[in-house]
Amino acid sequence: MTWLLVALVLVVAAAGLLRWRRPAWYWLTFGVALASLRVLVRYGSVMDACGLTVPAPRWRLALARMTDRPVPRPRAPRILRVRPTRTGLVLRLKLRPGQDAFDVAASADRLRHSFGMYGVTSRELRSGVVELRMTGYDVLRRVQMPSLAADSRPMRVPVALREDGSVHYRDYRAVPHALTLGATESGKSVYQRNLVAGLAPLDVALVGIDCKQGVELFPLARRFSALADNPDTAAEILDALVSHMEDVYRLIRSHQAISVSVPDAEIAADIWDLPEDIRPVPIVVLVDEVAELALFANKEQEKRRDRIITALVRLAQLGRAAGIYLEICGQRFGSELGKGITMLRAQLTGRTAHRVND
The missing domain is CATH 3.40.50.300 (P-loop containing nucleotide triphosphate hydrolases)
Known part of the structure; x- marks a missing residue:
């Protein structure tokens, strides 16, 4: 138990040092796993608190009354994909009927605070599909351009x-x-x-x-x-x-x-x-x-x-x-x-x- 405690203290100290001195390294080693877990666990409650849910369909409400079951909870946008990147997370959402991409964009600052991320931006990919790009640290504090493959498109x-x-x-x-x-x-x-x-x-x-x-x-x-x-x-x-x-x-x-x-x-x-x-x-x-x-x-x-x-x-x-x-x-x-x-x-x-x- 003593050696386990020492190892845990060393890991926590290394994580804190990386987060202070090398935020990009911290994100790739510790941050991406913690942030993904935090987003998935808090997702339903955060969407409900931000007003990004819609009531259950009428047929489900009627069926719940007929069978004397609990009323179905409001539904949040469905998660299509969670993709980690070198700077953050990319969350692709499928909006429910009646929701609008502008509502998600207006709630970006509240989502940033609730998910514990540095920044959140939203853009609509196509009708009913929204992409949230979350950054885990200040990428502009020490700019490091990623290695890019040669672009085949001229100019x-x-x-x-x-x-x-x-x-x-x-x-x-x-x-x-x-x-x-x-x-x-x-x-x-x-x-x-x-x-x-x-x-x-x-x-x-x-x-x-x-x-x-x-x-x-x-x-x-x-x-x-x-x-x-x-x-x-x-x-x-x-x-x-x-x-x-x-x-x-x-x-x-x-x-x-x-x-x-x-x-x-x-x-x-x-x-x-x-x-x-x-x-x-x-x-x-x-x-x-x-x-x-x-x-x-x-x-x-x-x-x-x-x-x-x-x-x-x-x-x-x-x-x-x-x-x-x-x-x-x-x-x-x-x-x-x-x-x-x-x-x-x-x-x-x-x-x-x-x-x-x-």
Whole structure:
């Protein structure tokens, strides 16, 4: 009994030390088993307390009255699967008739407290099926990206870790243009560097525009095909990109080979429909601070500003099919930046918001 007590004390001390110093290791060794047991034991009472149950069917109530049996208890969503992950648990639920996915999402904070987890997020997979992603510790305190297999989909790179432990991907084929907003020291530069690091191994040309004299992008200059550190050079690069876009469209048109036997869905309309040996290299344009391109102090700078904004709007409207993708960063992106700026903003489908001042 003495040796058993000593071993138990050592295990408890090791678990406490791991939870304090290495929460990821604690979760994989002790936390996942304890959390799974806690969720399964408390599940029925927690769902009832959170208002996520429905009364038993009328036929069961009538049968209970006829046979003088106890009234059936309210029914909670049925558990389809419990899957442990390296950061938490994934609980897949089948909703009962009359329940809604919004009710589960509204109860996420109460579920987090009741199950003793660090965080709980909810999303609807399909009609009547909801997935709860629970994290056992703060995955953003010490970010460790999981080892990822090579993605077969082109122009899709892992960028960051979400608060639920899943990986955030930047998929240029699905969302060609994006806007990243955030105040100073909010994380825009780190996000941008991670994006460059993810794009670096791919067969893609990078074009950077950093009007803060290049302090953000010039440390990565070896990977860029073109890099501007002032508005004058930026205007020349954007004009060259517009000219390149027109050449690509002429190339696509010359290789469409449309005939009466070609289905409408197979008509070549962008660079990804071209044969690989003639397909142009896709281009990602990174703008570090868009306000520096939109501000002006005199008539000459105003003409340059209109030239830059016009080129950006044309690339945003027409560049996707030519393989030109925009990644624009800024502290704010309002109409006070001048004419044409809201037209550009409307084309930026992807939105990433860091801490903003207003």
